Structure formats: structure tokens, C-alpha cells
Amino acid sequence: MSLQDRIINHFSDSIQAQQDTMGNLCELIEYASQRLVSSLLNDRKIFTCGNGRSSASAQLLSSALLNQYERDRPSLPVIALSSDAVTLTGIANDHHFxxxxxxxxRALGQSGDILVVYCDSHNAANLGKAIAVAHDKDISVLALTGHNGGMVSPLLHELDIEIRVPSSSRAHIQEIHILITHCLCDLIDQQLFG
Known part of the structure; x- marks a missing residue:
């Protein structure tokens, strides 16, 4: 296979994964945006987290809502739990990763907040612990996963939301998580600011 054929395959596979996601998950993405808006309208916060490249997606959501997505508007209360290197390494060193x-x-969350978890793989014990704390504190969970949902899916409660990308490719899952994040940001802006 030539290098250009490999490029064409990457694009074709990504497009197919996006079409599958669009066809199966539009209503769920809309519902997730409504739940996020409801939390914000009730003076609650959104927390985001993820590992590795999924951490970048979590920080993208936080940045787009805290600062702006595509237009200037008031800031929204979103905290990326994966963005403070001093806190992360301190907790990992003094306690456990x-x-x-x-x-x-545990310190920042309140009942009615929402935790948005990004997980593109199967092993993420730190996400599992965060989900457990969310449930203990009456914080809803929105999980963006892929393939079979990994270890995150079985931890979710009935009122939580899982947006599971129908792909087994971590790269395509990550690409679509970013696209879903952009959809959520646009839908939140539309509902809150018209």
C-alpha cells in the first residue's frame, strides 16, 4: 500500500466513523447539551477530565466554555481537573495516581454539578474513582467513550449519559470526541445566548 493510499484510508475511515456517530448519536448529543445547560442555569459547574490525549479534549471543552467557542459571550463555570500539573503530580506523589x-x-464538586469524562481506552482507574466520587456527591456524569465503553460504561448510573463513539480506533474516537465537544459548545451557546 502506498503512502497516499494510507492517507486516503485514514480519511475514509474517519469519515465513516463520523457518519456512524452522526446517524446514531445526534439525539443523545442534543440531550447531553440540554443537561449541561440545565446545570449551568441552576448555578452549577461543569468539571472535565481525561487521560493523555483525552485530557486535551477535556481541556478543549473547558477552554471553549470558560473563554469562548466561536463568539464573545459571558464565561461559563467549567473546571478542567487535568490542567493543573502541580496539583496532579502532588496528589499522585502523596496519595496515588x-x-x-x-x-x-471531592473538594470542589457540589450536588447538581456535572462531570464530563473523556475515555478513549479501556484502562482508566482514575476516571473510575472520579465517577464514584461524582455519584457520592450527587454529581451527574457525561461520559464520552468509544468501542465497547471500556471500564467506564459499567460504572455509570441510570441518569448518567454515555456518548459512545462506534469505533475501535483510538485515533478516530479522539477525533470524534473533539467533534462532539464542538457540537456541545455550539448547542450550549445557542441555548443560553441565542
Whole structure:
């Protein structure tokens, strides 16, 4: 296979994964945006977290809502639990890496907040601990996953939301998580600011 054929395959596979997601998950993405808006209208916060490249997606959501997505508007209360290197390494060093998000959520989270979890793989014990803390504090969970949902999916409660990208490719899951994040930001702006 030539290098150009590999490029064409990457684009074709990504387009197919996006079409599958669009066809299966539009209503769920809309519903997730409505739940996020409801939380914000009730003076609650959104927390985001993820590992590795999924951390970048979590920070993208936080930045777009805290600052702006495509237009200037008031800031929204969103906290990326994965963006403070001093806190993350301190918790990992003094306690355990599995606690890096949970410990922050215990201190900052309140009933009615929403935790948005990005997970593109199967192993994420620190996300599992954060989900457990969210449930203990009556914080809803919105999980963006892929493939079979990994270890995150079985931890979710009935009122939580899972947006599971129908792909087994981590790269395509990450690409679509970013696209879904852009959809959520646009829908939140539309509902709150017209």
C-alpha cells in the first residue's frame, strides 16, 4: 500500500466513523447539551477530565466554555481537573495516581454539578474513582467513550449519559470526541445566548 493510499484510508475511515456517530448519536448529543445547560442555569459547574490525549479534549471543552467557542459571550463555570500539573503530580506523589481527579472533585464538586469524562481506552482507574466520587456527591456524569465503553460504561448510573463513539480506533474516537465537544459548545451557546 502506498503512502497516499494510507492517507486516503485514514480519511475514509474517519469519515465513516463520523457518519456512524452522526446517524446514531445526534439525539443523545442534543440531550447531553440540554443537561449541561440545565446545570449551568441552576448555578452549577461543569468539571472535565481525561487521560493523555483525552485530557486535551477535556481541556478543549473547558477552554471553549470558560473563554469562548466561536463568539464573545459571558464565561461559563467549567473546571478542567487535568490542567493543573502541580496539583496532579502532588496528589499522585502523596496519595496515588488513581486519586488525581477524585480528590479534586471531592473538594470542589457540589450536588447538581456535572462531570464530563473523556475515555478513549479501556484502562482508566482514575476516571473510575472520579465517577464514584461524582455519584457520592450527587454529581451527574457525561461520559464520552468509544468501542465497547471500556471500564467506564459499567460504572455509570441510570441518569448518567454515555456518548459512545462506534469505533475501535483510538485515533478516530479522539477525533470524534473533539467533534462532539464542538457540537456541545455550539448547542450550549445557542441555548443560553441565542
Amino acid at each position: 488513581d486519586e488525581i481527579f477524585a480528590k479534586q472533585l
